[in-house]
Amino acid sequence: MRRLAARAARTPFSLSVATVLLVTALATGLLRGPSYALRLLLGTGYHSAIGLGHWWTPITSVFLVDNIAELILAILGAILVLGAAERLLGTGRTILAFLATAVIGTGLGLVLQDFGVAGGEMWSRGVRELWALDPFTPILGTIMAASGFAGALWRRRIRVLTLAAALVLLLYSGQPSDLYRLLAVLTGLVLGIALRPVRREAAWRRSSDHETRTLFGAIVAVLAVGPVVTVVSGGRFGILAPLGLLLTQEVPSAGDVVDRCLLGNITRQCVHELTLERIGGVGPVLVSLLPLIVLLIAAYGLTRGRRFAAGLAIVVNVGMAALGAWYYGLLPVSGEPYSFQWRSGQYWEVALVLIVSVLVPAATAVWIALSLRHFPVRTRPGYLRRFAVITTGGLLALSVVYVSLGWVLRDHFRPAVTLADLVADLPERFIPVGFLRLERLSFLPGDPLSSVLYDWVGPIFWLLVIGGAILALRTGAVGAPPEDQLRLRALLHAGGGGSLAHMATWEGSSLWFAAAEPAPAAPVAIAYRVVNGVAITVAEPIGVDPADDLPRASAVVAAFARMCDDHGWVPVFYSLRDRWRPVFDEMGWQAMEVGEETVLRPHNWATTGKKWQDIRSSVNRAQKLGVRAVWTTYRSLPLRQAAQIAEISEQWVQEKGLPELGFTLGGLDELRDPDVRLMLAIDSDDRILAVTSWLPTYRGGEVIGWTLDFMRRGSDTMNGVMEFLISETASLLKDRQEVEFLSLSAAPLATTGAARPDDETGSLAARMLDFLGRTLEPVYGFRSLFAFKRKFQPEFHPLFMAYPDPVALPAIGVALARAYLPTLTLREAAAFVRSLG
Known part of the structure; x- marks a missing residue:
């Protein structure tokens, strides 16, 4: 109750608007809304505001609703949406934005209608007798203004989704209130920018792949739901208007229609009744709605990064555009008698409506097709x-x-x-x-x-x-089918694969299993990704240790290499510990160092001494500020805190000039694994300041180690928050005797010293990787990250890459770059090179 009271105190205007809506509804008609006289007096529209001179209606109309269903939605909108805007803007600016978007949005709409009526424009003349009772006009306008005060993630979400929703309502419903609402949203966007101009470094920039997929899915879903607006709206001016006719008018009998219309008597009434007859049943309604459900399914798949879902959305939208072009474009100009609509009204107006109805799905299909790189998960x-x-x-x-x-x-x-x-x-x-x-x-x-x-x-x-x-x-995702994933997790729980083995469970990796030979031996799994004809392993082979069974480890590697050769792939073993070197030395493969893993021993954890001064200072600073560390899982978080993590991650991605990395570096999607643990820095207001994720390593079903993966911090958090989180994680695990190590993982392209190549070609490749590491340092900070990890006085364990043929090194380098940066475009790469001077 205390928390609810505190929130109510922060949103007095929003609660006042909700109260006024309820009071006016009780006073003017709770179930069916105001009477005709009140609607004419207080509702806004061309006839009332311009024809009758009711200049006050842009304000009064936003406190009235049509019926009880709209009242419920309006009160929820005032409390939730307007309340969120008020928390961002403050009460004073919220009142300003509410009134300004209501007056300007509605006023501009009325001016446009006035010009339309004076010029004989068809839509303006058709709706001039309608009025609007719409509290959503200023509510959406105000949240759009508040987006300027939101963080990077929610600023983009609010603007994209609010604008898309307003456009869809206008396209599929087309009432005057839809026009006023869209203009109010645009007014709110300008007002938000004016009240708080976005700084250049925080401007609209790249979003993470996770967020991009989320936005794609949300927009496709909004466009799919849009035609349903035609069914529920009071006036039906959209391209699926026949569905609305089914709900509002009586369907004539088939016999009467056929008798009158199949004898050449093609009139406006005849075509109208034929349309009704076509939709006179459940089946025809379903054949109109089910393709929209297909789009909703595709929208869900887009949020999961599925290439199949992108193709499905493209096919459905292209089909809708093609049908629209044929049935709305070609048939009416073919001279057939049913083209009466083109003989009335102004040709350009009808043409514009038909062109828009075709371009919306066509543009959606093209937009998705040009963004396929954001949907890398292929279907088998x-x-x-x-x-x-x-x-x-x-x-x-x-x-x-x-x-x-x-x-x-x-x-x-x-x-x-x-x-x-x-x-x-x-x-x-x-x-x-x-x-x-x-x-x-x-x-x-x-x-x-x-x-x-x-x-x-x-x-x-x-x-x-x-x-x-x-x-x-x-x-159908390419990679490991469900049954192989279960086998893999069983192997992981049994033990083997090293500290990076849990990365084999990530979506996008394929799995290869070696036979359990000899018979008593356990199976062995290798996780890999094929990029440009190069099969790169994600971690060490899982289920065998060369220190215990060198012959079997060699046999497994050789069998995997033969499988790759059968498919025409170049096998590359990546991020291996030194214990695997004898295997590849025996096979005559080349090896080169690609990084160093930093490892802590929790049972020896202590922060005494001068060299630990930075760590102790970070812990003390956090304690003084009331920041605490929480060990939890992503699925245990309330929705509010999950959204905070997404916001922190999005801010981090926007600071980069290149896309976020993948392959052996996890993102938001990998946090959802129930086996993964999070260590969060949370302040006294329960706001998440920073987050780290930890991947488990098992032996005999027990966790013996944790590996650091995801690291994000807010831009306005205290210095040393990451040092605090890692220190608290080590302290938490110190008393757990079964935990043998705490790995801080490896920073790609960063080591303590020179690489140890085995030949001259390897030395050249090492120098190339060293150059690449120095080049990418300003953006990704690999070496800065490595220096940060050295603060914890860790053990250093070199990681190397093994490959069969030095001639394949250029292809391997390209494949590794594409694995880490799968969505990098040539334009982005060129822009980055130019930025280096």
């Missing part, structure tokens, strides 16, 4: 083939069923159909009815049996697409 070919079989096989089977049964039931249609009629009509059974409202109708079903065949072929096909897509997204 077997699952792609299964999806293709399900969809194409289902399409062919349903087509045969429709044509063959339709021929058997030909006398059940009005008029009786021919085989050519059924074949010509077949494509339209799978097309959303909204695209067919201008299409010629040759026949209709005349009884329930023919209606089932006519109406349900399309929905069954789209249900097959939905089922196949769900299966492909749930089980």
Whole structure:
């Protein structure tokens, strides 16, 4: 209660708006809203504000609602959305933004309508009698203004999603209030920038791959849900208006329609009734809605980085654009009698509406296609083939069923159909009815049996697409299938693979298992990624230790190399400890050092002495500021703290001139693993200041070590917060006798001394890596990170890379670069090179 009271004290204006909305609703009509006279007096719109001179309506209209459902949504919006804006802006600026966006957004909309009516513009004349009661106009405008005061992550999310939602409402509903709302959102954007100009270093820059995928998924989902607005909105001006007609008007009987319209009497009323007849049932409604569900499924897959989901979204959007171009663009100008809409109104207005209805899905498809690099998780070919079989096989089977049964039931249609009629009509059974409202109708079903065949072929096909897509997204990621992941985790829990072995569980890695030979031996797993024809292992082989069984370790490596050779890949073993050198020396492979792992021993942990002064100072500073360390898991965090971690990570990514690294460096997605632990720095207000993640290493089912992976800190946190977190982690684990080591992992391209290549070619490669490390240091700080880890007086364990042929070194170097920077574009690389001078 105390916390709720504190939050209420911080948002007095938002609570006041919610209270006013409730009071006015009780006073003017709780269930159905204000009376006609009150709507005309207090509601805004062209007729009331300009025609009758009610200049006050841009303010009064935002405190009224149409019905009880809108009241509930408005109160929630005031408390949650406007409340969030008030916490960011403060009460004074919130009041300013609320009033300014309401007046300016609505005022600009009214001016545009006035110009439209004066110029005879079709939309303005069509809606001039409508009025708006809309509290969401200033609510969305205010949160847009508040985005200027939010952090990098939420600033982008608020702006992108709010603007997308406003655009979708305007495109699919098209009422005056939708125009006012969009203009209020744009006004809020300008106001937010004016109130708090974003500093250059914090300007709109690259987002992390995780955040980019989240935004893609959210926008595709908003665009998919958009047509449903046509169903629930009061006025239906969108491209799926026939769905709205089904809900609001009586569907005439098929017999009456056919009798009047199939004899050449093609009038406006006839086409209207044919449209109603087309959607007169559950099946036609489903065939319009199910493709939107496919897009929602694709949106979910986009957030997971799935390339299949990107392809699915592209195909559906291209299909919608193509259908729109054909049925809205080509047919109306072909001289057919049903093109009456093009003979009325101004040609450019109709053309603009139709062009926009085609360009929205087309632009979405192009946008996704140009951003495929953000969706690296591919689907295994077997699952792609299964999806293709399900969809194409289902399409062919349903087509045969429709044509063959339709021929058997030909006398059940009005008029009786021919085989050519059924074949010509077949494509339209799978097309959303909204695209067919201008299409010629040759026949209709005349009884329930023919209606089932006519109406349900399309929905069954789209249900097959939905089922196949769900299966492909749930089980089809390239890399380790679920059963192999279970085998891998069993091996990890048994022990082996070193401190980096848990990285083998990350999405995107493929798994290869060596046979359990001789029979008593346990299986061995190798995790790898194939990049540009190079198979790079993620960690040491899991399940065998060359110190205990050198012959078997050599046999496993040789078998993996043969498998790679069979596939035409160059095998590369990456990040190996020195105990693996004898294996590759025996095989005659080349080796070169690529980093050094820093390791602490918790049972010896102490921070006494001069060399530990920096660590002690960081711990003491945190204690004085009331900062505490919390050992937890990501799944245990409340949503608010999970969002704080995402915000911290996004700020960190935005500070870089290049994309965030991958491969052996985890991101937000890897924190969700239930085996991974987090050590958080949390202040007295329960705000997360910094986060580290720790990967487990097992032996006999018990954790014997933890490896540092994810490190992020807020830009405004205390100095030394990372030293504090690592020190607290070591102190926490000191008393746990089973924990043998605490690895601070390795900084790529950074070592304590010169690399130890085995030949002249290796020496050249080492010098190249040294140059690359120095070049990337200003951006990624590998060597600064290595110097930071040296503060903890760790043990140093060299890590090396083994490869069979020095000639392949250039290809290996490129593959490693692409593995760490999978989304780097040529433009970004060129910009970075230019920045180096």
